[in-house]
Amino acid sequence: MSGSEEFDVVVIGAGPTGENLADRARAGGLSVAIVEGELVGGECSYWACMPSKAMLRPPAALRDARRLRGAREAVTGALDAAAVLRRRDGFASHWKDHGQVAWLESAGITLVRGHGRLDGPRRVRVEGTDWDRRVLTARHAVAVCTGTRAALPDLPGLGGAGAWTSREATGSAAVPARLAVVGGGAVATELATAWSALGSRVTLLVRGSGLLPRMEPFAGELVAAALRESGVDVRTGVSVRGLTRDREVALDLGEHGELRTDEVLFATGRRAATEDLGLETVGLEPGGWIAVDDTGLAVGVDGGWLYAAGDVNGRALLTHQGKYQARVFGTAIADRAAGRDLDVAPWGRSVATADRAGAPQVVFTDPEAASVGLTLAEATARGLRVRAVDYDLADVAGASLHADGYRGRARAVIDLDRETVVGATFVGSGVTELLHSATVAVTAEVPLGRLWHAVPAYPTISEVWLRLLETWRG
Incomplete structure (x- = not known):
């Protein structure tokens, strides 16, 4: 027909x-x-946003409970991986x-x-x-x-190894005992976080020197430190030269030897x-x-x-x-x-x-990383006269209430000539909800003098805006 x-x-x-x-x-x-x-x-x-975030949210809720005295004592069981995957399937x-x-x-x-x-x-x-x-x-x-x-590298043995892309990694019905994740961006770090929480022994193989290269360097550093604390083996400066599969997958890492795993996920771009x-x-x-x-x-x-x-x-x-x-x-x-x-x-x-001036991005790792606009390096490369204003999120009252031993950091990139925010980055638990206010500030080019009058409620993590402005004014 x-x-x-x-x-x-x-x-x-x-x-x-x-x-x-x-x-x-x-x-x-x-x-x-x-x-x-x-x-x-x-x-x-x-195969992406919805199933991956459905996999990430239950472990995050459990971690949040364990970070609060009085709540952690009520957590008596482990994460139910099968139930998490069933919930993911629903989403x-x-x-x-x-x-x-x-x-x-x-x-x-x-x-x-x-x-x-x-x-x-x-x-x-x-x-x-x-x-x-x-x-x-x-x-x-x-x-x-x-x-x-998914953009897969041209590697010997890749075609016959049954490697995962993000599709298989967000749809697998079973938790692999061992999982190698190749890549250092948002997909790699999120899925390393998710499968590690669900019980996999995860090795993260990063060709470059750090994670989340499109964000401020401290974002990747804080996420890498947290992944290591959670049990993920994070290896930087490592490239996969080839792979084979028999009963397991063998990854040739060149001078770094060989890694054997049950599944391998390539999150190496699109x-x-x-x-x-x-x-x-x-x-x-x-x-x-x-x-x-x-x-x-x-x-x-x-x-x-x-x-x-x-x-x-x-x-x-x-x-x-x-x-x-x-x-x-x-x-x-x-x-x-x-x-x-x-x-x-x-x-x-x-x-x-x-697209060019105010695209927000969230990486739902633990800690979360959220950014909008230009990094300090990007703003400098464009020839802008800028200053980075940093603040330790742990010193914000709302953050200390959010979790015991809170760790995080905030940065605003200020255009010194126009006195506006051209970029912002937040890393920490619960910071994703800070991002829209930053997006409004960047896209609307709100003058810092007016932003000073946008009063954040107390005690919330959003009070970091006041602290950033106070640091800016000196």
Whole structure:
């Protein structure tokens, strides 16, 4: 069977980014089809954000209880790993997408299941499982929202070793006795934290000199120290040269010898999911990131019809930033279709300014690490005249109430010429909820003189804002 249909907008990829872009275009009065070859809801819902955080939260709650005198005495049992994994499965909807499909239907968005490929300007060819193909034509726009896939290194023996990526690591039904995690970023540190808490003997192999290289150096240092205290064997400056599997996995670490483990997870980065997308039919190179302007239009494609939103454009590989882009770009598509002027000034309605200036990130390790904006090194490299203001979170009353022996640190990066915050980093238990206030301060470019009048409630961890400003004023 085959068919041809026409819509105002065709979206390829029904993850969080694609769903949000489709919703904004539909809210703008356009007809929208969305194409998905796997589960509606995408990577974040089933193999990343939701299942990983569901695995991390029960151990965190248990640790929090054990950090308080009077509460720790009530903790009489160990973590129930099987129950944690069952709860995780619930948050991954047991890898069924009925709920997400129902939402698309309620929003008036047409779902087309199958693998979508560009087939020239404004055309998407979809190959399905129970029919041959359909051709979807877009009157106004095609939006690519296909995200990323795990980037695996080219190593001898990798193909036959049954190595995990983040998908297997967030979906495993059993706790491996021994787990090697290769990588030092957010995925590696979070999953090392989770599986160690669930009972695995975890070895973290980091090629570089430290963890969380995209954050301030102290973030990686504090997380590494805590991982070691929890029993994780953290090894830096180590590279995997090859691997083999018999009854167990043997990792060749070169001059560092051999490591034997039951499972190995490679969390070594992401690559754009564009290798079989038909980019060559519109003049783009397949397999790479799709560069876009700040309104989402693909660079190098004539006619102003091809958009790319979310991780696939490489601007900010974070689910919430993909959803932010989707709202901006979907509205821009609707405005262009209606002949309305776009607001393209920085921070305007039609541009994704926050990707460069105010993208927040949280790493749900123990301690948590949260940051937004520029690090001190990044701000200096951009030529800004800046100062880092640091404060020990343990000296904040709310933190000492939060946990006995609290450990953490906060940093604000101050632009000395404009007297605004251009970056902030927090490390410690419970600091994730500090991040939105920092994001507002950075994206709104709130002057420090006005921020002084934003009074934090006492006794909360948020009082660190007052301490940072006091340190700044001297």
